[in-house]
Amino acid sequence: MRVLLAAGTTETALIDGISAAGAAPELMAHTPSADVEILTYGEPTASPVTPVSPTGCPTPAAVTRAVREVVDFELAVIDAGLTQSTAAPTVDLGVQPGVDVREQAAVPDASAAFDRAYDFGASLPDDEVMIGETVPGGTTTALGVLTALGEPAGVSSSLPENPIERKRQVVDEALAESNLEPGDCDGAPLEAIEAVGDPVQPTVTGIAAGALESGTDVTLAGGTQMVAVAALLRHAGIDADLSIATTSFVADEQGDRLAETCDRLDCELTVTDPGFDAGDHVAMERYCAGEAKEGVGMGGALSLVPDGRMGEVRERLETVCDRLGIEADAAEGNSEP
Amino acid sequence: MRVLLAAGTTETALIDGISAAGAAPELMAHTPSADVEILTYGEPTASPVTPVSPTGCPTPAAVTRAVREVVDFELAVIDAGLTQSTAAPTVDLGVQPGVDVREQAAVPDASAAFDRAYDFGASLPDDEVMIGETVPGGTTTALGVLTALGEPAGVSSSLPENPIERKRQVVDEALAESNLEPGDCDGAPLEAIEAVGDPVQPTVTGIAAGALESGTDVTLAGGTQMVAVAALLRHAGIDADLSIATTSFVADEQGDRLAETCDRLDCELTVTDPGFDAGDHVAMERYCAGEAKEGVGMGGALSLVPDGRMGEVRERLETVCDRLGIEADAAEGNSEP
Numbered sequence: 001m002r003v004l005l006a007a008g009t010t011e012t013a014l015i016d017g018i019s020a021a022g023a024a025p026e027l028m029a030h031t032p033s034a035d036v037e038i039l040t041y042g043e044p045t046a047s048p049v050t051p052v053s054p055t056g057c058p059t060p061a062a063v064t065r066a067v068r069e070v071v072d073f074e075l076a077v078i079d080a081g082l083t084q085s086t087a088a089p090t091v092d093l094g095v096q097p098g099v100d101v102r103e104q105a106a107v108p109d110a111s112a113a114f115d116r117a118y119d120f121g122a123s124l125p126d127d128e129v130m131i132g133e134t135v136p137g138g139t140t141t142a143l144g145v146l147t148a149l150g151e152p153a154g155v156s157s158s159l160p161e162n163p164i165e166r167k168r169q170v171v172d173e174a175l176a177e178s179n180l181e182p183g184d185c186d187g188a189p190l191e192a193i194e195a196v197g198d199p200v201q202p203t204v205t206g207i208a209a210g211a212l213e214s215g216t217d218v219t220l221a222g223g224t225q226m227v228a229v230a231a232l233l234r235h236a237g238i239d240a241d242l243s244i245a246t247t248s249f250v251a252d253e254q255g256d257r258l259a260e261t262c263d264r265l266d267c268e269l270t271v272t273d274p275g276f277d278a279g280d281h282v283a284m285e286r287y288c289a290g291e292a293k294e295g296v297g298m299g300g301a302l303s304l305v306p307d308g309r310m311g312e313v314r315e316r317l318e319t320v321c322d323r324l325g326i327e328a329d330a331a332e333g334n335s336e337p
Numbered sequence: 338m339r340v341l342l343a344a345g346t347t348e349t350a351l352i353d354g355i356s357a358a359g360a361a362p363e364l365m366a367h368t369p370s371a372d373v374e375i376l377t378y379g380e381p382t383a384s385p386v387t388p389v390s391p392t393g394c395p396t397p398a399a400v401t402r403a404v405r406e407v408v409d410f411e412l413a414v415i416d417a418g419l420t421q422s423t424a425a426p427t428v429d430l431g432v433q434p435g436v437d438v439r440e441q442a443a444v445p446d447a448s449a450a451f452d453r454a455y456d457f458g459a460s461l462p463d464d465e466v467m468i469g470e471t472v473p474g475g476t477t478t479a480l481g482v483l484t485a486l487g488e489p490a491g492v493s494s495s496l497p498e499n500p501i502e503r504k505r506q507v508v509d510e511a512l513a514e515s516n517l518e519p520g521d522c523d524g525a526p527l528e529a530i531e532a533v534g535d536p537v538q539p540t541v542t543g544i545a546a547g548a549l550e551s552g553t554d555v556t557l558a559g560g561t562q563m564v565a566v567a568a569l570l571r572h573a574g575i576d577a578d579l580s581i582a583t584t585s586f587v588a589d590e591q592g593d594r595l596a597e598t599c600d601r602l603d604c605e606l607t608v609t610d611p612g613f614d615a616g617d618h619v620a621m622e623r624y625c626a627g628e629a630k631e632g633v634g635m636g637g638a639l640s641l642v643p644d645g646r647m648g649e650v651r652e653r654l655e656t657v658c659d660r661l662g663i664e665a666d667a668a669e670g671n672s673e674p
Contacts, residue, residue: 040413041461041462041463042462043462045457045460045461045462046456046457046460072409076377076425076426077426078426085429087428087457087460088413088426088428089413089414089415089425089426089427089428090426090427090428090429091424091425091426091427092422092427092429119383120382120383120424123382123383123424124378124382125378125379125380125382125660126378323462
């Protein structure tokens with residue numbers, strides 16, 4: 001199995017109240033670059049930032065890396081609009097960072113990015129690929145394209161309290177700035193991305209479309225952002241078999257809506273529970289409390305773990321957290337003797 | 338074990354009579370990009386070129402890939418001056434393609450490339466790395482820097498008949514254009530590279546220097562081009578333990594000289610024979626006839642094969658050759674019934 005990871009940025013993440021990144025612009029810029037170093041080398045190497053929340057919750061890259069150290073899979077990272085350089089190897093498709101969705105065009109080069117990503121996806125000799133993403137602000141842009149397409153799906157959040165009303169407000173502003181009403185981009189996925197999306201979307205959608213066209217099985221590794229990609233693919237008229245693999249944290253938050261949406265989009269849905277309630281490390285506690293939830297291919301990677309080996313993944317996660325400088329009981333309120 | 342592969346180009350490869358690439362400029366430009374796709378995906382994906390000689394000898398990338406399919410190792414490709422894009426993920430250190438050594442400066446940004454490569458090498462968390470190269474024309478530039486440094490080592494060739502006199506003539510012209518005599522760059526490795534080297538040299542030398550400085554064991558995977566890198570490291574005053582791992586094809590051609598040179602440079606030498614004389618596939622026959630010999634980390638990769646498993650590598654090489662469109666008996670003169 002080859003895991004493809006599209007890593008990019010959008011200024012949308014800097015909008016106040018949307019993402020933890022809003023309060024710390026350098027986190028927005030550096031997180032995807034650090035994530036792909038963690039995935040590639042096991043820890044940030046060139047990145048000056050280690051993506052860990054103030055409460056001690058590590059980026060999902062830590063979990064995906066832990067899985068990789070147990071089951072091993074081939075990895076190819078695609079630069080889908082990074083603003084900061086990374087020491088990890090990346091495929092260069094010439095994708096530019098995304099603009100604030102409240103500007104006229106959020107992804108001015110959406111169509112060209114899709115075309116290059118399509119060719120890349122079609123060129124892969126693999127029988128099956130899994131495609132993940134890392135892009136701060138990505139659930140807001142997911143809500144953006146879903147709304148533009150007229151799809152009634154919800155989106156999750158990396159925060160325990162989903163600022164969904166704030167996201168809807170931003171999407172409303174974004175659509176208005178592009179002179180669009182909800183549903184106006186029905187059947188026009190690239191217009192939706194260009195107006196209110198992010199650069200990871202045409203990259204993942206293009207790779208998936210190209211891979212499916214050439215007979216490669218595709219699993220979208222992620223939560224509601226991958227629901228948005230599935231919707232984009234369906235609105236592009238692609239009716240090939242498609243799977244989404246996500247975490248129990250997203251599934252628990254989304255309730256029945258996630259399965260219903262996947263059903264409507266004719267997507268198989270795989271939900272994997274990493275059993276973090278069995279651990280007492282702060283990283284696992286934070287995921288169980290609803291932080292982070294998904295990203296960097298986490299749900300897809302977890303689906304690759306054979307029965308009976310999830311305990312190894314949890315142990316390995318503790319090792320990865322050590323490397324990231326996260327102490328097992330580092331959470332606020334956990335420091336009492 | 339992580340294998341790092343520095344892939345680049347130099348216009349030196351286009352000089353008549355030096356390399357097979359001289360007769361086909363598009364091969365010079367595309368070969369390293371195709372090599373890294375073969376190593377990453379198992380076959381060229383975006384590359385319009387498949388590096389196979391007219392007699393049916395595949396690029397050493399095919400052998401390194403065959404090893405990878407048997408023993409598996411982590412791979413990170415570094416863009417050390419590619420002129421053609423590649424669909425393989427690469428680390429971007431901002432290294433520019435090399436200029437013809439007969440110009441004033443062959444690698445104008447040698448010093449900056451070394452510095453960035455050093456930081457990259459120092460940042461790696463690995464206990465040990467192996468560093469390979471792919472750069473058409475690289476044995477001529479190896480002879481260039483060895484001569485500039487005053488090192489009496491010889492260089493091999495990817496051709497059965499080594500055009501060594503032609504290479505010496507080019508190096509003499511190159512030194513004269515830079516107002517240098519042999520040995521003038523003793524103790525000044527970056528000056529040697531800038532004057533008569535190629536962009537892969539500061540990249541590999543920098544990565545090795547940084548990795549050694551941070552306590553990572555380094556094996557240089559290659560033949561006489563890696564002897565040149567070892568000499569550059571020693572002339573930079575780096576006296577850490579260093580190993581070279583190459584193929585029996587290079588060792589056979591170089592005779593006692595290779596071991597003597599490694600001894601003088603205080604480098605451990607590992608020579609691995611892939612046992613191609615046991616096979617009757619044209620690819621193996623061509624290597625036994627002295628074509629290609631080494632490159633794309635081949636000798637280093639072969640050294641990773643556990644005892645008793647080289648037969649699997651040879652079988653796998655046949656599979657890789659199938660993918661590259663090389664028929665088992667494709668050699669000229671082998672077509673009789």
